[in-house]
Amino acid sequence: MRIITGKARGLHLNVPKNYDVRPTADRVKESLFNIIGNRVAGAVVLDLFAGSGNLGLESWSRGARFVQFVDNSRESLKLTGSNIQKCRAEADCRMLKHDAEAAVELMYRQGQRFDLVFVDPPYNKGWVQKILKKMGKCPLLSGDGWLVAEHSMHDGIAEAVPEGYEIFRSQQYGETVLTFIRQKGSG
Numbered sequence: 001m002r003i004i005t006g007k008a009r010g011l012h013l014n015v016p017k018n019y020d021v022r023p024t025a026d027r028v029k030e031s032l033f034n035i036i037g038n039r040v041a042g043a044v045v046l047d048l049f050a051g052s053g054n055l056g057l058e059s060w061s062r063g064a065r066f067v068q069f070v071d072n073s074r075e076s077l078k079l080t081g082s083n084i085q086k087c088r089a090e091a092d093c094r095m096l097k098h099d100a101e102a103a104v105e106l107m108y109r110q111g112q113r114f115d116l117v118f119v120d121p122p123y124n125k126g127w128v129q130k131i132l133k134k135m136g137k138c139p140l141l142s143g144d145g146w147l148v149a150e151h152s153m154h155d156g157i158a159e160a161v162p163e164g165y166e167i168f169r170s171q172q173y174g175e176t177v178l179t180f181i182r183q184k185g186s187g
Contacts, residue, residue, distance in 0.1 A: 045114060124152050
């Protein structure tokens with residue numbers, strides 16, 4: 001697993017030693033960032049279910065201004081922290097050990113808003129739906145922000161999209177689907 005481009009291009013990230021964390025495959029990550037394009041430059045990014053920090057650190061490498069990593073696993077945050085240090089990105093990153101739903105509520109109450117939100121939880125456990133429901137009550141997206149959910153093709157999420165939001169793009173890569181969500185009228 002490596003940083004594809006930007007200021008940390010080619011840097012190999014530390015990977016988990018077990019299967020509790022499923023890092024985004026390089027080809028899916030490359031497609032994701034091709035779709036996002038230049039909107040990552042200067043963005044404030046939230047990497048929910050951070051795992052190894054792969055998506056957030058790719059964003060940072062491509063010019064994101066700030067990245068907030070959230071994970072409930074001490075081991076995942078230790079891995080994320082080691083990758084942040086490896087990238088020398090400590091000044092632009094913050095980690096939070098918290099349950100994802102509770103973290104969304106906490107960050108909303110603190111007034112935090114994000115231009116990009118990555119939701120990449122374990123597949124087929126209903127996590128994407130739970131986060132979408134929570135974000136319907138505690139919106140964290142800036143006015144023209146995007147939420148990108150990585151999920152299984154069996155993990156139907158269309159019915160979980162909160163009122164006022166819309167799926168505007170969906171791409172499938174084998175078992176994996178990237179679903180792009182934004183506020184209605186922000187396109």
